[in-house]
Amino acid sequence: MNENRARGSATQRMRDEAILADLVRFTALSFATATPVPFGAALVETRTGKMLFRGRNAVMREKDPSAHAETRAVRKACQKLGRPSLAGYTLYSTCEPCPMCMANALWAGVDRVVFGATIADANEHCRQIHITAREVAERSDMRCEVEGEVLREECRALFVDPRMMQAFRSWGTRKK
Secondary structure: OHHHHHHHHHHHHHHHHHHHHHHHHHHHHHHHOOOOOOOEEEEEEOOOOOEEEEEEOOHHHHOOOOOOHHHHHHHHHHHHHOOOOOOOEEEEEEEOOOHHHHHHHHHHOOOEEEEEEOHHHHHOOOOOOOOOHHHHHHOOOOOOEEEOOOOHHHHHHHHHOHHHHHHHHHHOOOOO
16 A cells, blocks of 8 residues: 555656646746746646646736736636636646735635745745745645645746846845
């Protein structure tokens, strides 16, 4: 039984890495636009790994402080499914969800949240609320696994791309 669990964990880790690597590539495509962002999110069926929706942060483009990649992905995925529940789905994010995004994932009922870079990594470049996704989940009565720092260096690389560094300067949200 332990061997099967270990094999299942290794298979899950490989799937998580493949989905996050694809999400990093998708997010990096924004660097060729007028509004580059390092934040991307995807919702994937937990059991099969089938992609439901992926999107990027649109705070600057939409002039909406709630237009984080994760909240946009949850919103669009729920619309696509025609229901407010994402039970049976995993949320992937290039960066650890902020408290707003993690709470949104909990309210949507996702099974798991898998992230790459940490809130501390993001804070090197822009303002953050310093409450981890795990802490938000632990303080909730809603169940959700939080798996972090998967492909962290690949996700951190999104923040230091020269085009992104220039965008951070224009945002005026760099840490003082």
